[in-house]
Amino acid sequence: MITKQFENNKVNLFKTEEERKLMADAIKKVEKSFSKEYPIVIDGKEIMNSGKIKSVNPSKPSEIVGLVSKASKEQAIEALEKAHKNFQWWSRESQAKRSAILLRAAEIMRQRKMELNAVMVTEVGKNWVEADADTAEAIDFMEFYAREGLRYASGAPVVKINGEDNRQFYIPLGVGVVIPPWNFPLAITTGMTTAAIVTGNTVILKPASDTPVIAYKLYEILKEAGLPDGVLTYLPGSGGEVGDTLVDHPLTRFITFTGSMEIGIRIYERASKVNSGQKWLKRVIAEMGGKDYIIVENDGDIESAANGIVQGAFGFQGQKCSACSRAIINKEIYEKMIGMVKERTEKIKVGDTREFTIPDVHYYNMGPVANIASKEKIMEYIEFGKKNSRLVTGGSAPEINGGYFIQPTVFADIKPMSKLEQEEIFGPVLSIIKSESFENSIEIANDTNYGLTGAIYTNSREKLSKAERELFTGNLYLNRGCTGALVGVHPFGGFNMSGTDSKAGGTDYLLLFLQAKLVSEKV
Numbered sequence: 464m465i466t467k468q469f470e471n472n473k474v475n476l477f478k479t480e481e482e483r484k485l486m487a488d489a490i491k492k493v494e495k496s497f498s499k500e501y502p503i504v505i506d507g508k509e510i511m512n513s514g515k516i517k518s519v520n521p522s523k524p525s526e527i528v529g530l531v532s533k534a535s536k537e538q539a540i541e542a543l544e545k546a547h548k549n550f551q552w553w554s555r556e557s558q559a560k561r562s563a564i565l566l567r568a569a570e571i572m573r574q575r576k577m578e579l580n581a582v583m584v585t586e587v588g589k590n591w592v593e594a595d596a597d598t599a600e601a602i603d604f605m606e607f608y609a610r611e612g613l614r615y616a617s618g619a620p621v622v623k624i625n626g627e628d629n630r631q632f633y634i635p636l637g638v639g640v641v642i643p644p645w646n647f648p649l650a651i652t653t654g655m656t657t658a659a660i661v662t663g664n665t666v667i668l669k670p671a672s673d674t675p676v677i678a679y680k681l682y683e684i685l686k687e688a689g690l691p692d693g694v695l696t697y698l699p700g701s702g703g704e705v706g707d708t709l710v711d712h713p714l715t716r717f718i719t720f721t722g723s724m725e726i727g728i729r730i731y732e733r734a735s736k737v738n739s740g741q742k743w744l745k746r747v748i749a750e751m752g753g754k755d756y757i758i759v760e761n762d763g764d765i766e767s768a769a770n771g772i773v774q775g776a777f778g779f780q781g782q783k784c785s786a787c788s789r790a791i792i793n794k795e796i797y798e799k800m801i802g803m804v805k806e807r808t809e810k811i812k813v814g815d816t817r818e819f820t821i822p823d824v825h826y827y828n829m830g831p832v833a834n835i836a837s838k839e840k841i842m843e844y845i846e847f848g849k850k851n852s853r854l855v856t857g858g859s860a861p862e863i864n865g866g867y868f869i870q871p872t873v874f875a876d877i878k879p880m881s882k883l884e885q886e887e888i889f890g891p892v893l894s895i896i897k898s899e900s901f902e903n904s905i906e907i908a909n910d911t912n913y914g915l916t917g918a919i920y921t922n923s924r925e926k927l928s929k930a931e932r933e934l935f936t937g938n939l940y941l942n943r944g945c946t947g948a949l950v951g952v953h954p955f956g957g958f959n960m961s962g963t964d965s966k967a968g969g970t971d972y973l974l975l976f977l978q979a980k981l982v983s984e985k986v
């Protein structure tokens with residue numbers, strides 16, 4: 464029985480010496496486990512494969528955070544068959560038990576927060592505060608979905624008529640394939656996995672290949688919290704190698720994916736095909752990319768706007784689906800805002816995030832991008848920008864320990880509908896676009912195929928109302944930045960090519976993992 468109301472976990476800003484020492488110690492401890500080998504886990508059995516995913520530290524790629532067994536296609540099929548079998552009993556387990564497991568796991572995460580943060584600092588280059596926010600969000604997801612599971616278990620009201628007792632309630636779907644990205648490697652992985660589990664489904668978790676170690680920690684924590692063997696399969700493997708097998712298999716009932724538009728579309732298309740022996744239409748929950756924006760009007764608070772833009776553009780190296788990659792600025796304040804953004808951007812220190820440099824202003828501490836392929840792709844965009852627009856600041860890739868570092872980069876005079884205004888770069892690159900009028904700003908904001916997050920700074924109530932009506936954006940923020948959605952407070956998901964608008968962390972989310980059954984009894 465849960466008596467306490469849901470409350471968001473507080474993010475640690477590491478203001479005290481004591482907190483900083485705990486985190487520094489946790490990093491040292493995690494470094495001692497570098498190069499450790501991890502198994503895959505099918506039906507509760509740990510299997511060490513000779514083929515391994517090498518998870519490296521993007522701040523210093525010569526350091527191996529973990530060597531994680533890589534699943535084969537045959538193991539993916541075996542995992543699906545076992546998960547299908549295990550669904551028969553897990554789907555009948557009581558909601559109270561399923562929710563209690565999530566609450567226990569949330570408590571274990573609270574106890575192990577520094578360790579989990581330290582894994583993310585080294586496995587994906589999060590700075591301390593960003594890592595802590597990731598762990599806090601993972602805890603929030605479990606606390607929230609544990610409660611939501613109980614709410615859904617009480618069914619839905621139906622209209623009463625004489626002579627019949629009618630009941631509508633919710634049952635789970637079956638075997639779910641969970642495919643998360645690397646950018647919120649604990650929060651998103653936990654949210655997607657535990658939402659499916661708490662509603663009674665069995666899950667094959669295929670973590671992103673850049674972050675399988677932190678995903679293993681989630682498996683370990685859920686097991687410690689009492690999750691029975693066989694409910695969660697931990698199946699690291701290359702998306703290119705086992706992805707199609709998992710998506711195509713007739714026993715797969717649903718796929719929940721968060722990642723790029725390209726892979727999301729591929730999954731959506733493949734899942735639509737009914738394969739031999741398949742008894743259902745697969746459900747696909749796909750949360751994809753963004754080309755998010757901040758509009759600044761000439762009557763807005765430009766100090767707050769400049770802070771919002773820089774934090775949104777460069778927090779976690781611009782690798783958030785909600786990152787501010789476009790600043791749409793009214794022509795009357797255009798040059799002034801460029802100067803303010805430049806000044807703030809140039810204060811950002813780039814380096815190994817194991818070091819905690821500047822307390823209080825956490826986003827002024829930027830780590831590496833996730834991997835070499837990302838670095839190369841982002842640098843291509845930067846070279847393109849240098850040739851085709853005005854470079855305001857940044858533009859280079861500093862050499863530090865062979866890490867994947869890129870200077871925060873700002874381009875101005877970016878034209879609407881041009882490459883840098885349209886394509887998701889997913890790195891520390893901000894495009895500034897001049898707007899002729901408020902209407903023009905709305906037109907530019909809405910001109911991409913995406914529709915994930917956006918923000919507007921203005922003191923005009925009329926403009927705020929119009930923005931609220933006309934900006935086609937899943938998560939719209941007024942007079943604040945466009946990142947930092949909180950579980951329960953800002954249900955998250957986007958329109959158009961940003962995905963199926965699942966609103967993760969909201970009250971509609973668990974319904975995506977359930978189906979409604981109506982029973983009508985003559986009385």
Ligand code: NAP
Binds near residue numbers: 701730752
């Ligand atoms: P990604 O390259 O699309 O990969 C996402 C996941 O898909 C990974 O686990 C990947 O595995 C897997 N995958 C790759 N090929 C596959 C295939 N053929 N079949 C099945 N799975 C396959 O994306 P990412 O680089 O990890 O993440 C960045 C993207 O995620 C950005 O576009 C960002 O905007 C988006 N994102 C969206 C949200 C949202 O809520 N809308 C939140 C966070 C991130 P491997 O790692 O093994 O390749």
